[in-house]
Amino acid sequence: MPVKRAKFSDLLDMQHCNLNCLPENYGMKYYLYHAVCWRQLSYVNQDFNGKVNGYVLAKMEEDTNEEEGIPEHGHITSLSVLRTARQLGSAARLVKCARQKVEDVFDGKYLSLHVRCSNAAAIKLYQEKLEFKVHEIDLAYYGDGEDAFQMKWLFDKAGDPFGATIVQVPTTPEIKTGKIEWPSTNVDGRIKYHEHLKRLAQQQREAAAKKQQEDAAPKRSHGRRGRKS
Amino acid sequence: MPPKVPPGQELNREDDSTFKNMMKNYEAKQYKKALKLVDQVLKNNPNHAESLAMKGLVQSNLPNYNKTEAYDLVKLALSKHLKSLICWHVYGLLHRSNQNYTEAIKCYKQALKIEDNNVAILRDLAMLQTHMRDLASLTETRQKLLETKASSKVNWQMFAFAHHLQGNHDTALAILDTYEKIMGLPDTKYDASEFLLYRILIKFESGDYEGTLKLFNLYRNQIVDWDYTWLTCAECYEKLGMKEKAIETYMKLIDLNAEDNESIDALMLVIADPDKISAQYKKLRELYPKSQTIQKMEVDHSTGDEFRELATAFIKPYIVKGIPSLGSAVKSFYQTPEKSEIIGAILHGVEKEALDKETVFGVPTDKMTIVWIWTVLAHHHMRLGAPDTAAEYAEKAIEHTPTLDALYSLKAKVLKKQGKLEEAADMADTARKMDLADRFLNTECAKYMLRCNKFEEAAKIFNVFTYKPLHETWSNILDMQVMWYETELGDCLYRLGDIENSLKKYLLIDHHFKDINEDQFYFHHYISHRHNPRSYLGLLRFMDTAKNHRFYCNAAKRVVRCYLDIHKLGKEEVQKRIDEGFQHSDAEREKLLTKEQREKDKEFEVTVNYDEPLQAASKPFLAELLKYRGTELDTQLLAIELHTAMNKPVRALQNVKQALSLPGASSSAELKRLTVAFFEAVASVENQVIGDLLKTEKDAILSKFTC
Numbered sequence: 001m002p003v004k005r006a007k008f009s010d011l012l013d014m015q016h017c018n019l020n021c022l023p024e025n026y027g028m029k030y031y032l033y034h035a036v037c038w039r040q041l042s043y044v045n046q047d048f049n050g051k052v053n054g055y056v057l058a059k060m061e062e063d064t065n066e067e068e069g070i071p072e073h074g075h076i077t078s079l080s081v082l083r084t085a086r087q088l089g090s091a092a093r094l095v096k097c098a099r100q101k102v103e104d105v106f107d108g109k110y111l112s113l114h115v116r117c118s119n120a121a122a123i124k125l126y127q128e129k130l131e132f133k134v135h136e137i138d139l140a141y142y143g144d145g146e147d148a149f150q151m152k153w154l155f156d157k158a159g160d161p162f163g164a165t166i167v168q169v170p171t172t173p174e175i176k177t178g179k180i181e182w183p184s185t186n187v188d189g190r191i192k193y194h195e196h197l198k199r200l201a202q203q204q205r206e207a208a209a210k211k212q213q214e215d216a217a218p219k220r221s222h223g224r225r226g227r228k229s
Numbered sequence: 230m231p232p233k234v235p236p237g238q239e240l241n242r243e244d245d246s247t248f249k250n251m252m253k254n255y256e257a258k259q260y261k262k263a264l265k266l267v268d269q270v271l272k273n274n275p276n277h278a279e280s281l282a283m284k285g286l287v288q289s290n291l292p293n294y295n296k297t298e299a300y301d302l303v304k305l306a307l308s309k310h311l312k313s314l315i316c317w318h319v320y321g322l323l324h325r326s327n328q329n330y331t332e333a334i335k336c337y338k339q340a341l342k343i344e345d346n347n348v349a350i351l352r353d354l355a356m357l358q359t360h361m362r363d364l365a366s367l368t369e370t371r372q373k374l375l376e377t378k379a380s381s382k383v384n385w386q387m388f389a390f391a392h393h394l395q396g397n398h399d400t401a402l403a404i405l406d407t408y409e410k411i412m413g414l415p416d417t418k419y420d421a422s423e424f425l426l427y428r429i430l431i432k433f434e435s436g437d438y439e440g441t442l443k444l445f446n447l448y449r450n451q452i453v454d455w456d457y458t459w460l461t462c463a464e465c466y467e468k469l470g471m472k473e474k475a476i477e478t479y480m481k482l483i484d485l486n487a488e489d490n491e492s493i494d495a496l497m498l499v500i501a502d503p504d505k506i507s508a509q510y511k512k513l514r515e516l517y518p519k520s521q522t523i524q525k526m527e528v529d530h531s532t533g534d535e536f537r538e539l540a541t542a543f544i545k546p547y548i549v550k551g552i553p554s555l556g557s558a559v560k561s562f563y564q565t566p567e568k569s570e571i572i573g574a575i576l577h578g579v580e581k582e583a584l585d586k587e588t589v590f591g592v593p594t595d596k597m598t599i600v601w602i603w604t605v606l607a608h609h610h611m612r613l614g615a616p617d618t619a620a621e622y623a624e625k626a627i628e629h630t631p632t633l634d635a636l637y638s639l640k641a642k643v644l645k646k647q648g649k650l651e652e653a654a655d656m657a658d659t660a661r662k663m664d665l666a667d668r669f670l671n672t673e674c675a676k677y678m679l680r681c682n683k684f685e686e687a688a689k690i691f692n693v694f695t696y697k698p699l700h701e702t703w704s705n706i707l708d709m710q711v712m713w714y715e716t717e718l719g720d721c722l723y724r725l726g727d728i729e730n731s732l733k734k735y736l737l738i739d740h741h742f743k744d745i746n747e748d749q750f751y752f753h754h755y756i757s758h759r760h761n762p763r764s765y766l767g768l769l770r771f772m773d774t775a776k777n778h779r780f781y782c783n784a785a786k787r788v789v790r791c792y793l794d795i796h797k798l799g800k801e802e803v804q805k806r807i808d809e810g811f812q813h814s815d816a817e818r819e820k821l822l823t824k825e826q827r828e829k830d831k832e833f834e835v836t837v838n839y840d841e842p843l844q845a846a847s848k849p850f851l852a853e854l855l856k857y858r859g860t861e862l863d864t865q866l867l868a869i870e871l872h873t874a875m876n877k878p879v880r881a882l883q884n885v886k887q888a889l890s891l892p893g894a895s896s897s898a899e900l901k902r903l904t905v906a907f908f909e910a911v912a913s914v915e916n917q918v919i920g921d922l923l924k925t926e927k928d929a930i931l932s933k934f935t936c
Contacts, residue, residue, distance in 0.1 A: 001522065015710065021668055021669060028748060036755075036767075040454055048558050049560050084638075106419055107419075
């Protein structure tokens with residue numbers, strides 16, 4: 001499906017698409033603001049008949065402070081693809097276009113976004129297909145009180161200067177089976193879950209570090225597969 | 230030099246310091262504090278003009294201010310101190326805040342008579358002149374600003390910009406050259422790139438294509454926007470007749486984004502020869518095998534057997550993977566009966582294979598494959614104008630998998646095509662209930678409800694995603710500029726016979742476009758902080774043609790229609806109120822309305838012009854339609870009817886001729902009816918010259934109709 005840099009004349013269609021997909025809406029002035037300041041970052045997806053059926057509205061974050069560890073970075077203000085246009089990889093393509101420009105045009109160090117904690121499908125897209133990582137949980141971020149995962153994609157993968165709090169969030173299977181519930185009404189419950197995820201992240205980091213050590217250590221011959229030392 | 234202060238207008242030291250404090254508070258937007266301070270000064274100096282003026286201005290920034298009172302204060306101030314810079318500046322700001330831009334400009338000019346190089350006033354004046362597109366005056370103002378403060382980078386850039394807007398490309402470029410020599414390039418990589426690309430843009434627009442290419446080459450290490458670069462270079466090569474270079478450059482552009490159909494279209498336009506185009510598509514497919522856009526465009530370009538082969542290859546992955554949007558993707562294949570037949574054969578063939586052998590294109594099917602095949606067959610038959618057959622397919626699909634919401638959405642669409650609007654709305658509601666967290670299903674359902682005139686239901690459904698109580702739904706629709714809803718609601722009310730309220734909904738669209746036009750004002754000021762000339766230029770040019778968008782044009786057509794009805798029926802007949810019924814009656818709603826909501830209603834107030842309905846329809850609505858949709862038959866039909874009613878025979882005749890030149894017009898019964906009505910209406914026209922003209926034209930025109 002055609003994917004193109006958003007023009008000023010596309011902004012009304014982006015607003016229309018947004019109104020048909022998400023409850024987080026904006027007046028035209030906000031769209032104009034993105035188009036004037038960062039015109040290379042926003043993209044539209046069209047169906048084969050020229051109608052806008054998806055978009056990504058992105059910006060360079062304005063409150064940055066190199067010393068405090070918040071360098072120049074991009075942020076996805078809004079992203080959606082019409083329900084009828086799914087399964088064609090459009091959302092991923094839109095994010096990749098914006099991501100490319102954040103680095104090429106603006107020298108951004110990373111791209112961040114917010115996603116609802118219960119939106120397993122979106123989290124799967126960002127985490128698995130696009131390789132974003134969860135860095136923080138913003139409690140009650142959305143208008144209806146739901147929490148958000150703040151996710152980031154670093155352009156320079158070597159090292160992780162921001163110290164990701166959470167590396168890999170469990171998605172569909174665990175939420176579905178009710179094994180881990182995301183309690184949206186109970187603040188204490190959410191904080192406990194936040195702690196749980198932090199512990200999970202720590203475990204994952206330790207396991208990754210251990211594996212790194214093993215890979216670096218000289219291999220001993222113990223038959224077909226080396227025994228773990 | 231500012232003139233001497235007249236007697237009675239000087240303040241003692243204490244009051245002067247209070248006044249200065251008040252100004253600081255005003256600039257920091259602390260309006261309540263500023264009001265207190267200015268009242269203090271006025272207590273001791275009731276005739277101090279500048280305080281009176283500032284009081285009016287401060288009041289105008291507080292909620293619920295009295296417009297007349299504010300204006301009166303400022304006028305009083307001027308009567309006491311005619312040569313006060315502050316008073317004239319304030320008067321200008323007051324006019325500006327009420328969108329009386331011409332008056333505001335006059336005030337600023339008065340202020341400048343007192344002090345011709347006051348930077349604050351010159352800047353405000355420049356913003357207004359940009360907004361009003363008074364480019365010649367803008368250039369003068371920008372020049373003045375530059376002369377006053379040549380150390381300011383922005384003054385240089387905006388001076389060049391003003392010349393560019395006027396079309397003085399060489400002057401603009403010369404200014405930027407001088408600027409670069411004195412000030413150097415902007416600091417950041419992005420800003421420097423934008424600055425250089427702006428210079429290139431001016432060069433390109435001046436028609437010097439060789440010069441443009443030279444500049445691109447010169448700046449290649451500093452440019453960061455390569456999409457724009459390759460596109461412009463390609464256009465330069467095209468204009469210079471360097472076809473091969475143009476093709477090569479378009480290929481570079483496509484390499485950056487192989488899903489951009491506009492780049493590919495541009496490339497094929499240069500290549501021109503259909504066989505060579507086919508060859509190029511093959512080449513593109515090899516280079517970018519994953520590009521769906523290239524694949525689709527290749528199919529669209531082909532015909533006959535090649536089309537059959539390519540269309541099959543295009544459809545295959547949709548069927549095999551069960552992608553729901555195939556029905557929409559193949560729409561362009563129905564352009565000719567030949568292609569429609571081929572597509573029908575392919576689709577029915579696929580269905581047969583799936584049912585007989587449980588494979589599609591040799592690939593084993595899964596549980597859902599047949600469902601998606603039936604979905605696309607439903608779309609197919611709808612396209613062929615056979616919704617009853619489509620309904621059968623939709624039914625089969627639902628019977629097979631009753632748990633999939635997409636199938637109920639499909640059925641709703643089919644029912645709509647069959648004209649069963651209430652059943653369609655019920656079906657859309659069934660789909661909606663299967664995923665209450667999905668806004669798309671919600672808005673589809675609201676739309677279907679409006680189509681069968683169930684506006685109360687529609688509001689309740691739409692309200693779910695506003696996170697607001699039901700009686701605030703309409704506020705949300707206005708605030709968020711939900712133009713589709715306003716238009717659909719307007720249509721609904723029109724069908725129910727409430728022309729006045731229907732018209733008011735359509736006029737809201739115009740109101741939104743006015744607001745959007747006003748939005749640019751913020752950027753006139755903002756651009757001095759964050760100079761991005763190309764984007765700012767794009768903004769201004771967008772504003773000049775924003776009404777080209779279908780939301781505006783669709784509403785405009787309806788506005789003209791409503792005003793024609795008002796002209797025909799008269800005011801009394803038209804004023805039938807229907808309770809718009811957001812669950813509460815007007816009286817109940819009044820009680821529930823908060824102060825903020827009452828203000829919201831005032832903010833979006835639209836007035837129906839009962840005194841001169843035809844005039845109101847003509848300007849701006851018909852004028853804009855003729856500008857942007859002049860080649861559509863609908864537009865010309867409205868124009869004929871309106872100009873006939875307005876007694877403008879020459880215009881109407883022009884419209885008739887223009888209409889007849891459009892494809893398919895000669896078989897339009899509606900056009901014939903209006904043309905005949907027109908000739909009847911002007912049969913007894915007074916003007917001899919026009920009368921004769923019409924007589925000679927009449928037969929020639931009427932003979933062109935084939936219906």
